[in-house]
Amino acid sequence: MQARHSIFRTGFVHAALIAYTLISLFPVFLTVINSFKDRNAIFRAPLSVPTPQTFSLIGYQTVLGQGDFATYFQNSFIVTIVAIALVLLFGAMAAFALSEYRFRGNTLMGLYLAIGIMIPIRLGTVAILQGMVAANLVNTLTALILVYTAQGLPLAVFILSEFMRTVSDDLKNAGRIDGLSEYSIFFRLVLPLIRPAMATVAVFTMIPIWNDLWFPLILAPAEATKTVTLGSQIFIGQFVTNWNAVLAALSLAILPVLVLYVIFSRQLIRGITAGAVK
Amino acid sequence: MSNATSLQEGQPTARRPKRWHILVFLLPALLVYSAVMILPLIETLRLSLFNMVDGQPTFVGLANFQVLFGDERWAHDFWNALKNNVIFFIIHMCVQNPIGVALAAMLSIPKLRFVTFYRTAIFLPTLLSFVIVGFIWKLILSPIWGVAPWMLDLVGLKSMFAPWLGKPGSALIAVSLISVWQYVGIPMMLIYAALLNIPDEVIEAAECDGVTGWSQFWKIKLPLILPAIGIISILTFVGNFNAFDLVYTVQGALAGPDGSTDILGTLLYRTFFGFQLQLGDRSMGATIATVMFLIILAGVSLYLFVIQRRMRRYQF
Numbered sequence: 001m002q003a004r005h006s007i008f009r010t011g012f013v014h015a016a017l018i019a020y021t022l023i024s025l026f027p028v029f030l031t032v033i034n035s036f037k038d039r040n041a042i043f044r045a046p047l048s049v050p051t052p053q054t055f056s057l058i059g060y061q062t063v064l065g066q067g068d069f070a071t072y073f074q075n076s077f078i079v080t081i082v083a084i085a086l087v088l089l090f091g092a093m094a095a096f097a098l099s100e101y102r103f104r105g106n107t108l109m110g111l112y113l114a115i116g117i118m119i120p121i122r123l124g125t126v127a128i129l130q131g132m133v134a135a136n137l138v139n140t141l142t143a144l145i146l147v148y149t150a151q152g153l154p155l156a157v158f159i160l161s162e163f164m165r166t167v168s169d170d171l172k173n174a175g176r177i178d179g180l181s182e183y184s185i186f187f188r189l190v191l192p193l194i195r196p197a198m199a200t201v202a203v204f205t206m207i208p209i210w211n212d213l214w215f216p217l218i219l220a221p222a223e224a225t226k227t228v229t230l231g232s233q234i235f236i237g238q239f240v241t242n243w244n245a246v247l248a249a250l251s252l253a254i255l256p257v258l259v260l261y262v263i264f265s266r267q268l269i270r271g272i273t274a275g276a277v278k
Numbered sequence: 279m280s281n282a283t284s285l286q287e288g289q290p291t292a293r294r295p296k297r298w299h300i301l302v303f304l305l306p307a308l309l310v311y312s313a314v315m316i317l318p319l320i321e322t323l324r325l326s327l328f329n330m331v332d333g334q335p336t337f338v339g340l341a342n343f344q345v346l347f348g349d350e351r352w353a354h355d356f357w358n359a360l361k362n363n364v365i366f367f368i369i370h371m372c373v374q375n376p377i378g379v380a381l382a383a384m385l386s387i388p389k390l391r392f393v394t395f396y397r398t399a400i401f402l403p404t405l406l407s408f409v410i411v412g413f414i415w416k417l418i419l420s421p422i423w424g425v426a427p428w429m430l431d432l433v434g435l436k437s438m439f440a441p442w443l444g445k446p447g448s449a450l451i452a453v454s455l456i457s458v459w460q461y462v463g464i465p466m467m468l469i470y471a472a473l474l475n476i477p478d479e480v481i482e483a484a485e486c487d488g489v490t491g492w493s494q495f496w497k498i499k500l501p502l503i504l505p506a507i508g509i510i511s512i513l514t515f516v517g518n519f520n521a522f523d524l525v526y527t528v529q530g531a532l533a534g535p536d537g538s539t540d541i542l543g544t545l546l547y548r549t550f551f552g553f554q555l556q557l558g559d560r561s562m563g564a565t566i567a568t569v570m571f572l573i574i575l576a577g578v579s580l581y582l583f584v585i586q587r588r589m590r591r592y593q594f
Contacts, residue, residue, distance in 0.1 A: 124318035
């Protein structure tokens with residue numbers, strides 16, 4: 001009796017989870033399969049997979065021919081990678097200072113850096129734009145990199161200092177006795193040990209940067225500095241009646257996220273589940 | 279200077295030399311963070327107290343806020359955006375978070391198979407950009423393509439279909455549900471982590487007392503994951519009152535139809551940047567940003583000082 005009840009319950013749970021999984025994946029699946037079909041097939045049978053008769057790459061040809069997607073991708077890569085590198089370096093340094101040394105104002109400094117976890121940087125946009133205009137940085141990737149570095153730092157410092165507290169003091173003190181400077185202790189002893197935490201922070205930092213629309217729209221809307229998110233937004237806006245092109249552009253925009261997710265999903269999910277509850 | 283050092287040297291516990299490395303470690307992060315985040319935020323708050331009078335920026339006190347709350351031209355847009363934003367938030371709280379908790383509860387059943395697959399798949403939409411999500415749903419809900427009516431037909435509800443995004447009455451709900459679809463993964467993951475962290479002894483003790491299944495979830499697990507529910511609530515709150523991208527992608531900067539999906543983020547964008555015939559207005563933009571700041575600050579303070587205090591100390 002107990003066993004039958006439990007099988008029934010497990011079956012119900014699986015049914016519910018499968019149903020929700022379908023809801024999550026269906027829109028993405030629909031977009032990708034239709035991007036490989038000709039226009040008639042998109043409308044006649046939106047839910048069927050492309051067959052040899054309906055297969056067509058016309059959408060991709062339009063996108064790659066008309067839009068400047070190579071530049072957009074390059075811009076997004078540069079901005080994301082440089083910003084992540086700066087967040088990790090500066091964040092780890094600050095986290096080390098806060099977790100390793102006791103000095104006056106330590107707690108206050110920690111709180112100051114934590115403000116940015118809850119208060120979104122977007123609210124300062126009016127003055128950020130003003131500042132970027134004054135510094136002559138509008139329509140440069142530098143402006144975006146600076147903003148994203150500032151945006152990523154609070155959470156990075158917070159997560160990394162939690163991890164740095166777990167690095168053994170004996171190890172650091174042994175280093176000090178061997179005559180290592182504080183800088184070598186940080187770069188040669190501590191950094192290698194917190195690499196897993198750095199990977200988690202990198203993934204967390206990357207997603208909002210890659211997907212952001214607000215700051216590219218306001219700080220760097222020029223053709224040469226468009227990111228892929230802004231580029232596809234504008235491209236799709238212009239080609240809104242060309243369904244092949246729209247679906248192909250969407251699929252191309254999904255692709256890098258999908259690839260990275262497949263590679264990093266374990267890291268990301270472990271990061272959320274471990275970092276969330278201590 | 280030399281006096282001071284000699285004095286200190288005379289003391290039994292000689293002060294350590296100035297530890298410059300602490301400053302070196304802190305400085306880069308502090309500089310970027312202060313210059314690009316904190317100072318602009320303060321400057322924005324300050325700008326909200328100024329406006330152009332005869333071409334000169336002049337201190338006007340709270341006049342900008344009076345205009346925003348009371349002036350015919352501004353107040354209508356502002357209260358509309360605030361009301362929509364509140365509805366947007368309520369829909370998230372009532373749909374996204376319960377679904378997230380339910381999914382997490384199912385995923386955390388011991389010895390359930392394919393958990394990793396479900397988790398990975400359900401979390402996927404969270405990683406997509408608003409641009410992708412917005413356009414995909416725009417296409418699916420479009421009456422031209424006919425995917426949504428076709429699917430409703432499968433369950434015999436075809437007559438229910440309407441161009442939801444195009445109707446003032448349903449557009450806000452449709453946009454909110456798209457956002458819920460995208461973000462349900464975050465509450466799911468956080469609650470899932472909290473559920474896994476409940477010690478086995480607690481569950482075993484409950485089972486010994488005959489508390490199982492539903493009543494175990496309601497009486498034992500739910501109280502223990504309340505702190506995590508607090509965290510997802512405040513994250514939802516901050517995210518919702520700061521939202522912009524999805525509405526901009528799906529409905530454009532005017533947040534149509536007829537302003538029915540206008541939220542504070544889109545209002546800020548239009549006000550500050552201008553749109554079509556409307557010129558950008560920096561002071562009023564800063565004023566709206568300040569109001570958003572105060573709303574978020576109020577929410578965060580309520581959480582930190584009232585809600586979190588009542589629960590056990592919790593770190594995330």
